[in-house]
Amino acid sequence: MKKVLIFILFLSFFSLFGCAKSKGFTKTIFVFDTTVTINLYEGDEANVDDIVDILNYYHKLTDAYHTYEGMTNVKSINDSIKSGQTEIEISNDLASILRVPKDVDAFFHNNIKTNDVVMLGIGELTNIWKEAIKNRQLPNEDTITQIVQDINDGKYNYEVTTSATTSATTSVITVEENSKVQFDLGAITKGYVATIVHNYLVEKDIKKYMIDLGQSTILVGEKENGKGFNVGVSGTNYVLKNVKNSFIGTASILEQKTTINGKTYHHIIDPRTGYPTDTYDTVVVVTPMHNFDKTDLLSTFFMINPNALSFFDGVNLDYDYHIHFFKDGKLLNGVLTL
Amino acid sequence: MKTYLKTHLLDFIIIGSLLFLALISLIIIESVANTKSVKAEIYLKGELVLTIDLDKETTEKEIAISDNIKVMVKKGAIKVVENNCPSGFCMAQGYSSSPAKPIICAYHGLYIKLISNNSSDSDIDVVAG
Numbered sequence: 001m002k003k004v005l006i007f008i009l010f011l012s013f014f015s016l017f018g019c020a021k022s023k024g025f026t027k028t029i030f031v032f033d034t035t036v037t038i039n040l041y042e043g044d045e046a047n048v049d050d051i052v053d054i055l056n057y058y059h060k061l062t063d064a065y066h067t068y069e070g071m072t073n074v075k076s077i078n079d080s081i082k083s084g085q086t087e088i089e090i091s092n093d094l095a096s097i098l099r100v101p102k103d104v105d106a107f108f109h110n111n112i113k114t115n116d117v118v119m120l121g122i123g124e125l126t127n128i129w130k131e132a133i134k135n136r137q138l139p140n141e142d143t144i145t146q147i148v149q150d151i152n153d154g155k156y157n158y159e160v161t162t163s164a165t166t167s168a169t170t171s172v173i174t175v176e177e178n179s180k181v182q183f184d185l186g187a188i189t190k191g192y193v194a195t196i197v198h199n200y201l202v203e204k205d206i207k208k209y210m211i212d213l214g215q216s217t218i219l220v221g222e223k224e225n226g227k228g229f230n231v232g233v234s235g236t237n238y239v240l241k242n243v244k245n246s247f248i249g250t251a252s253i254l255e256q257k258t259t260i261n262g263k264t265y266h267h268i269i270d271p272r273t274g275y276p277t278d279t280y281d282t283v284v285v286v287t288p289m290h291n292f293d294k295t296d297l298l299s300t301f302f303m304i305n306p307n308a309l310s311f312f313d314g315v316n317l318d319y320d321y322h323i324h325f326f327k328d329g330k331l332l333n334g335v336l337t338l
Numbered sequence: 339m340k341t342y343l344k345t346h347l348l349d350f351i352i353i354g355s356l357l358f359l360a361l362i363s364l365i366i367i368e369s370v371a372n373t374k375s376v377k378a379e380i381y382l383k384g385e386l387v388l389t390i391d392l393d394k395e396t397t398e399k400e401i402a403i404s405d406n407i408k409v410m411v412k413k414g415a416i417k418v419v420e421n422n423c424p425s426g427f428c429m430a431q432g433y434s435s436s437p438a439k440p441i442i443c444a445y446h447g448l449y450i451k452l453i454s455n456n457s458s459d460s461d462i463d464v465v466a467g
């Protein structure tokens with residue numbers, strides 16, 4: 001009898017361990033106009049603070065609505081271009097972000113031209129549609145037509161160069177006279193920053209983590225128990241099972257959309273037409289860590305360009321991208337692996 | 339007394355085993371029941387403003403989150419019923435009871451995250467969207 005009691009006591013004791021809360025550090029902050037959650041299952045609180053500092057720095061650098069003392073950011077660049085400046089000195093950190101679309105072109109051996117489809121300088125067009133969604137009123141058709149014409153005429157083009165005449169820590173952004181360029185880096189910032197955060201985690205040898213930069217950009221290592229994460233796809237019943245050591249980049253219309261005259265309009269705009277795309281509701285790109293810095297942009301690229309696959313015909317890519325296309329809550333055409 | 343215990347040892351073992359099995363069953367039943375239990379964390383611009391254990395809500399009730407936002411909760415579910423955001427998409431979403439269906443209002447930086455109280459390997463850990 002005594003042994004049975006001892007056994008039950010042991011069982012109860014271990015059951016208590018089962019109920020113990022998992023260790024680790026969690027912090028939620030609001031940057032890039034979204035809620036960001038940092039979960040570290042190893043390391044210490046100082047690591048969380050370092051990541052918060054990285055996120056805050058890039059939030060300020062890419063902020064299109066506020067300026068910050070001693071920093072040339074997207075808002076100050078846009079203001080300078082509006083005032084007629086054609087050459088603006090920027091930090092190399094910002095220059096690196098602005099170069100991402102061209103880097104993607106090169107990454108895919110110029111088989112795809114993301115820079116032609118995901119344009120960072122068409123903030124004016126993006127803002128027109130954001131206002132339209134807000135006010136549930138379609139923008140003026142002539143205004144859209146004019147912007148598309150200006151895009152075709154190169155008025156939204158820009159160049160980023162690291163000039164020999166400037167110090168090593170700065171670059172120069174050059175636009176044409178009477179340029180229409182207004183930057184909106186929403187399509188790439190979070191993916192780019194996730195790269196920086198990932199580099200930090202590698203440097204600190206932290207392998208167990210999950211960082212959710214507002215659903216569209218998720219960085220996962222391993223769970224505390226070494227297993228992967230189950231990633232649900234918003235607006236669907238689809239779950240990506242056991243995902244670890246990966247980057248998940250998502251372009252989705254579900255958060256910012258409205259219905260006008262029975263048709264759905266959202267914030268992801270095809271610069272070739274000036275209008276929102278309507279092929280997919282959501283595109284999710286999952287890629288292993290070594291490729292993830294381009295993934296965020298690629299999800300938007302595939303969203304805008306449904307015929308993108310034709311660019312890959314006959315091309316032997318060594319990269320491992322898993323692309324999921326969703327429409328009306330359903331996965332279309334299986335999972336594409338590149 | 340010793341003799342009594344000795345002669346009824348088998349009975350005690352059987353009773354003890356049955357109690358033990360009952361205890362294990364109770365733990366299993368509790369764990370299965372709790373799997374569906376959900377709590378809602380409500381964030382405004384990254385600040386956690388309220389946590390609601392939706393499992394404990396017995397009747398439908400309205401809760402003010404800010405001057406502009408009100409939510410309605412009932413057992414296991416939550417929805418936004420008042421929000422002065424232009425699109426109103428968060429209100430159109432209706433009740434959500436699954437971690438896979440968070441409620442988001444980009445305009446106000448509202449993020450209602452649903453979390454399973456008892457997570458298992460098959461639960462959703464994070465939502466892409």
